[in-house]
Amino acid sequence: MKPIDLSHTIMSGMPQWRGDSQILVIHRQSEHGPSNHMSSSLEFGCHVGTHIDAPLHFLSGSPGVDEMSLEAFGGTALVVDATEVAKKQTGVGGKPAAMGLEVLSGEDLGKIDFVLFNTGWDKHWGTDQYYRHWPWLSLELAEVLVKADLKGVGLDTPSLDDFGGQVVHDLFAVAGMINIENLTNLGALPRTGSWFQAFPLKLLGTEASPVRALAWVEPT
Numbered sequence: 001m002k003p004i005d006l007s008h009t010i011m012s013g014m015p016q017w018r019g020d021s022q023i024l025v026i027h028r029q030s031e032h033g034p035s036n037h038m039s040s041s042l043e044f045g046c047h048v049g050t051h052i053d054a055p056l057h058f059l060s061g062s063p064g065v066d067e068m069s070l071e072a073f074g075g076t077a078l079v080v081d082a083t084e085v086a087k088k089q090t091g092v093g094g095k096p097a098a099m100g101l102e103v104l105s106g107e108d109l110g111k112i113d114f115v116l117f118n119t120g121w122d123k124h125w126g127t128d129q130y131y132r133h134w135p136w137l138s139l140e141l142a143e144v145l146v147k148a149d150l151k152g153v154g155l156d157t158p159s160l161d162d163f164g165g166q167v168v169h170d171l172f173a174v175a176g177m178i179n180i181e182n183l184t185n186l187g188a189l190p191r192t193g194s195w196f197q198a199f200p201l202k203l204l205g206t207e208a209s210p211v212r213a214l215a216w217v218e219p220t
Contacts, residue, residue: 001195006154006183006213007050008125015126016048017158046208050182052200057207058166059173065200065209072178074197075113075151077215079189080104086119086135098138098162109148114196118186122156125184136161142168146175154180154196154213180213189215 008014012026029039047053052073055062080103088097099117109115117137124130134157137145142160145153153160153172160168160179172179180198195216200209 001216002219003214003216004185004188004194006185006189006196006198006215007211008122008182008184010044010049010210014049015130016045017131044210046203046206046210047181049210050180050184050198050213051208051210052198053169053179053181053208054200054206055173055176055178056205057173057179058169062173062176064203064206066202066204066206068178070199072151073199073211074195076111077114077116077189077192077194077196078107078109078112079116079118079186079191079194080107081191082117082135083120083187086121096133096135098136099141100138101140101144103141104144109145109150112148113151114154114180115145115148115150116154116180116183116186116189116196117156118189119156120187122182122184122186125182131158132163134158136165137168139167139171142171146171146177150177152178152180154183154186154198156183156186158182180211183213190217193218 025043027041030036032038054065056064082099082103085099086096119135121134137160198211198213200211
């Protein structure tokens with residue numbers, strides 16, 4: 001098995017959620033020198049870059065990233081090609097449509113832990129377009145995913161919901177599912193047969209964490 005990196009690089013000044021005032025800075029406390037070594041510190045919000053949302057993000061009293069079993073962060077993956085949905089244009093401003101049940105047509109979720117939606121939206125990473133009008137999950141699609149008893153859902157977009165929405169987040173939180181947002185490189189994965197994992201930092205009582213998401217696949 002070989003690993004495929006599905007994470008954006010964390011760097012100072014990287015893209016963040018619209019209206020988010022959280023600072024993201026990598027501080028170099030010291031550099032290499034005759035009598036010195038490199039030492040760094042971080043300052044960032046927990047939802048920056050490729051990250052996990054635990055149920056605590058939207059549901060009070062539910063577990064945070066530090067309380068969940070490690071088994072919750074890895075498992076078998078189904079990669080859904082939703083690139084055509086992302087190309088749909090509806091309404092003013094070229095707003096992509098929500099992903100409906102058609103993206104799961106013919107798919108068997110019986111032995112799947114994670115569904116990863118490859119929308120191709122990661123091509124906009126680093127541009128103003130990325131945090132505007134991304135493809136999101138419709139309510140009907142979210143309800144089917146909840147009934148499938150998944151561990152979680154991942155996307156290469158900023159959110160499961162449209163900007164300002166939280167219906168899907170609420171559904172997944174009640175179901176105890178995690179969300180992995182801002183993934184990238186999902187097109188490099190096979191539709192089935194990969195092992196996905198995204199481990200958060202063990203942050204006490206915290207609802208989210210940046211992750212190094214990856215998938216293990218059979219070499220070709």
